[in-house]
Amino acid sequence: xxxxxxxxxxxxxxxxxxxxxxxxxxxxxxxxxxxxxxxxxxxxxxxxxxxxxxxxxxxxxxxxxxxxxxxxxxxxxxxxxxxxxxxxxxxxxxxxxxxxxxxxxxxxxxxxxxxxxxxxxxxxxxxxxxxxxxxxxxxxxxxxxxxxxxxxxxxxxxxxxxxxxxxxxxxxxxxxxxxxxxxxxxxxxxxxxxxxxxxxxxxxxxxxxxxxxxxxxxxxxxxxxxxxxxxxxxxxxxxxxxxxxxxxxxxxxxxxxxxxxxxxxxxxxxxxxxxxxxxxxxxxxxxxxxxxxxxxxxxxxxxxxxxxxxxxxxxxxxxxxxxxxxxxxxxxxxxxxxxxxxxxxxxxxxxxxxxxxxxxxxxxxxxxxxxxxxxxxxxxxxxxxxxxxxxxxxxxxxxxxxxxxxxxxxxxxxxxxxxxxxxxxxxxxxxxxxxxxxxxxxxxxxxxxxxxxxxxxxxxxxxxxxxxxxxxxxxxxxxxxxxxxxxxxxxxxxxxxxxxxxxxxxxxxxxxxxxxxxxxxxxxxxxxxxxx
Amino acid sequence: xxxxxxxxxxxxxxxxxxxxxxxxxxxxxxxxxxxxxxxxxxxxxxxxxxxxxxxxxxxxxxxxxxxxxxxxxxxxxxxxxxxxxxxxxxxxxxxxxxxxxxxxxxxxxxxxxxxxxxxxxxxxxxxxxxxxxxxxxxxxxxxxxxxxxxxxxxxxxxxxxxxxxxxxxxxxxxxxxxxxxxxxxxxxxxxxxxxxxxxxxxxxxxxxxxxxxxxxxxxxxxxxxxxxxxxxxxxxxxxxxxxxxxxxxxxxxxxxxxxxxxxxxxxxxxxxxxxxxxxxxxxxxxxxxxxxxxxxxxxxxxxxxxxxxxxxxx
Numbered sequence: 095x096x097x098x099x100x101x102x103x104x105x106x107x108x109x110x111x112x113x114x115x116x117x118x119x120x121x122x123x124x125x126x127x128x129x130x131x132x133x134x135x136x137x138x139x140x141x142x143x144x145x146x147x148x149x150x151x152x153x154x155x156x157x158x159x160x161x162x163x164x165x166x167x168x169x170x171x172x173x174x175x176x177x178x179x180x181x182x183x184x185x186x187x188x189x190x191x192x193x194x195x196x197x198x199x200x201x202x203x204x205x206x207x208x209x210x211x212x213x214x215x216x217x218x219x220x221x222x223x224x225x226x227x228x229x230x231x232x233x234x235x236x237x238x239x240x241x242x243x244x245x246x247x248x249x250x251x252x253x254x255x256x257x258x259x260x261x262x263x264x265x266x267x268x269x270x271x272x273x274x275x276x277x278x279x280x281x282x283x284x285x286x287x288x289x290x291x292x293x294x295x296x297x298x299x300x301x302x303x304x305x306x307x308x309x310x311x312x313x314x315x316x317x318x319x320x321x322x323x324x325x326x327x328x329x330x331x332x333x334x335x336x337x338x339x340x341x342x343x344x345x346x347x348x349x350x351x352x353x354x355x356x357x358x359x360x361x362x363x364x365x366x367x368x369x370x371x372x373x374x375x376x377x378x379x380x381x382x383x384x385x386x387x388x389x390x391x392x393x394x395x396x397x398x399x400x401x402x403x404x405x406x407x408x409x410x411x412x413x414x415x416x417x418x419x420x421x422x423x424x425x426x427x428x429x430x431x432x433x434x435x436x437x438x439x440x441x442x443x444x445x446x447x448x449x450x451x452x453x454x455x456x457x458x459x460x461x462x463x464x465x466x467x468x469x470x471x472x473x474x475x476x477x478x479x480x481x482x483x484x485x486x487x488x489x490x491x492x493x494x495x496x497x498x499x500x501x502x503x504x505x506x507x508x509x510x511x512x513x514x515x516x517x518x519x520x521x522x523x524x525x526x527x528x529x530x531x532x533x534x535x536x537x538x539x540x541x542x543x544x545x546x547x548x549x550x551x552x553x554x555x556x557x558x559x560x561x562x563x564x565x566x567x568x569x570x571x572x573x574x575x576x577x578x579x580x581x582x583x584x585x586x587x588x589x590x591x592x593x594x595x596x597x598x599x600x601x602x603x604x605x606x607x608x609x610x611x612x613x614x615x616x617x618x619x620x621x622x623x624x625x626x
Numbered sequence: 627x628x629x630x631x632x633x634x635x636x637x638x639x640x641x642x643x644x645x646x647x648x649x650x651x652x653x654x655x656x657x658x659x660x661x662x663x664x665x666x667x668x669x670x671x672x673x674x675x676x677x678x679x680x681x682x683x684x685x686x687x688x689x690x691x692x693x694x695x696x697x698x699x700x701x702x703x704x705x706x707x708x709x710x711x712x713x714x715x716x717x718x719x720x721x722x723x724x725x726x727x728x729x730x731x732x733x734x735x736x737x738x739x740x741x742x743x744x745x746x747x748x749x750x751x752x753x754x755x756x757x758x759x760x761x762x763x764x765x766x767x768x769x770x771x772x773x774x775x776x777x778x779x780x781x782x783x784x785x786x787x788x789x790x791x792x793x794x795x796x797x798x799x800x801x802x803x804x805x806x807x808x809x810x811x812x813x814x815x816x817x818x819x820x821x822x823x824x825x826x827x828x829x830x831x832x833x834x835x836x837x838x839x840x841x842x843x844x845x846x847x848x849x850x851x852x853x854x855x856x857x858x859x860x861x862x863x864x865x866x867x868x869x870x871x872x873x874x875x876x877x878x879x880x881x882x883x884x885x886x887x888x889x890x891x892x893x894x895x896x897x898x899x900x901x902x903x904x905x906x907x908x909x910x911x912x913x914x915x916x917x918x919x920x921x922x923x924x925x926x927x928x929x930x931x932x933x934x935x936x937x938x939x940x
Binding site: 168240242243338344346349350351353505 | 656657658659661662663664665666670671672673674675677678681709710711712717775778779781782783785786787789790791792793885886887888890894895897898901902903
């Protein structure tokens with residue numbers, strides 16, 4: 095296969111991978127500006143005057159990182175730090191579209207080959223020059239079973255990574271994949287680590303806008319601006335400090351007293367109230383990224399009967415839950431949240447979404463439960479107050495249709511163990527943003543561990559999910575995920591109640607140029623500056 | 627006396643051994659381990675989970691893990707934290723110092739508040755008694771983490787300038803350090819001071835109705851002498867017991883107080899380690915806390931003998 099020396103200019107607009115308007119535009123922009131990225135989003139530009147340099151941004155974080163090696167880390171709490179320390183070939187822009195980062199562009203000679211042209215003159219924090227060898231090293235590490243990398247599943251479709259020259263690298267996939275670029279753009283899954291550097295867990299070395307300075311567990315995590323960062327003039331901040339608050343009241347108080355400049359909240363009502371009382375605070379809920387589902391065990395009675403599942407769906411008043419628990423700050427949910435390809439908009443009709451207690455009772459009677467049914471334990475995450483509140487509302491709604499449940503709040507770690515193994519009758523655990531809708535719906539594949547655990551056996555759905563993976567056209571793909579969600583709602587395999595942002599970000603008005611992403615990854619600290 | 631103390635100290639060893647077994651087995655009996663807890667809802671393949679467990683030695687039989695751990699402890703090595711990959715002991719000791727300081731401050735405050743209010747309540751009776759007992763009832767009913775949360779929220783809202791989250795290490799600035807620990811110590815001390823106050827009150831009331839007090843009064847001794855030489859000294863025994871035993875509740879209370887006030891002590895360390903299932907850290911903290919409580923009990927016994935002439939270990 096011939097390689098093109100100048101992939102950026104050779105991009106074929108008719109090719110599906112480049113068909114996405116914004117993506118194409120950003121690539122064209124690259125070609126026009128000769129490699130300098132136009133990074134400020136419209137939103138950031140709107141707030142911005144001329145950025146001031148220097149200063150410290152103090153962020154209130156609700157959890158300590160667990161490891162800082164992007165290849166092996168599994169905890170969401172580490173993402174805050176990897177987002178500033180590392181960068182990948184691609185990244186998400188403010189509109190959650192993919193744009194080049196360490197790559198300057200890519201070429202897709204066929205549906206299973208991606209050739210990335212790399213940015214030149216980039217240095218890692220330790221001074222090492224970034225090259226194609228590092229890209230290959232990163233993906234070799236991810237795919238090596240000995241690394242136990244959580245990203246290995248996401249990149250399982252990679253057949254080979256080949257270094258063509260120091261600034262060109264070729265990825266060959268086993269099959270056409272619509273998810274590949276999404277995962278590549280996601281921090282920390284697709285970020286590049288330097289070859290020959292070990293112990294990244296405690297001494298992170300990346301190409302990101304900020305350099306690791308110090309970390310005192312439970313106290314603070316300090317980063318300094320990377321003087322060699324490749325984006326012109328960025329980052330503006332001199333220092334970024336994360337302070338840790340494990341208690342939501344403490345984090346609220348710290349923001350109010352300006353002990354921190356920026357943070358995020360788990361409870362939308364708390365966030366709304368704080369912003370209401372302090373007009374100088376900016377609140378950016380971002381798009382909905384998290385759904386609250388009710389999982390049922392389909393292996394055994396009573397949920398092996400579709401009539402019981404549909405009855406449960408009909409007995410549910412999703413809007414009431416949304417109003418009561420989130421104060422209306424969210425939308426009715428389906429399997430895929432709105433911020434993703436094919437995400438549910440919260441208003442289109444879905445099968446069995448209308449609240450109809452009489453119909454629910456009728457279905458229950460047909461299933462042999464004319465006098466009502468006692469489901470037993472309904473397991474919820476004790477640490478998440480929103481989940482527990484919603485479960486209580488649901489308990490009352492279901493009781494009206496003669497469905498009795500006993501709410502059992504549980505600690506998170508054991509609950510997840512039960513969830514992944516499918517050892518429960520009824521359970522709620524929220525699903526958070528993932529780089530691609532496939533990661534969410536494939537939990538219901540009858541061939542997967544989780545699907546097997548709860549007794550999924552729907553060949554039609556399996557095929558729908560597998561087919562959707564390889565549709566490269568975004569519009570067609572979105573339609574496919576709409577169909578999958580309708581099918582799931584029709585069979586009521588899972589009840590999705592509402593969708594909402596995972597975290598409500600909030601900051602004081604003197605913090606400029608920041609953009610909250612639906613992914614809740616703070617990559618836009620690189621364009622942030624302080625105007626006090 | 628020395629012999630008795632030595633015997634008591636020797637008894638600590640089998641107790642601590644028992645504690646170590648319980649701490650070790652109990653954490654592993656809970657569902658969900660570090661590999662699972664740290665991943666959260668991130669999907670890991672069973673193989674990946676197994677690799678993580680193997681790298682931490684969690685795949686071996688529990689008794690084997692226990693003996694390995696015990697062997698290392700006897701050599702003064704508490705193992706490495708799963709989260710930070712650093713030796714537990716090095717991370718624990720500075721935190722222990724912080725918690726010790728906080729507990730000590732809270733203990734002193736509690737004794738001061740409790741003994742004073744109890745004594746006043748018993749001696750003055752009447753309205754003072756009602757007020758003290760009413761306040762005691764209220765403070766006993768409100769858990770210390772509620773008090774702490776209220777302090778944190780109100781301070782953030784009305785007094786942002788005090789900077790309640792600016793914990794300063796003692797060696798950096800002793801005065802700022804005391805200042806930053808004052809509010810946490812007060813919220814920690816409140817509930818304990820109630821217990822001390824009630825016990826002091828009861829003890830003083832009981833002692834004042836004793837014959838020897840009446841005799842002292844009949845002898846025409848000065849009120850002050852009666853109070854200090856007869857009443858307080860005799861009423862002190864139960865108060866010391868209670869204060870010593872309340873240390874355990876101060877240590878327990880520090881878990882939440884440190885978390886709310888973001889003080890880098892042992893309590894906050896434990897809170898994090900439990901949610902992450904960081905076994906080596908949890909085990910080390912349980913052992914250290916058990917040792918402190920046991921030592922405190924021995925100290926209380928010694929203090930008895932010093933205060934109460936009726937108690938002698940010879």
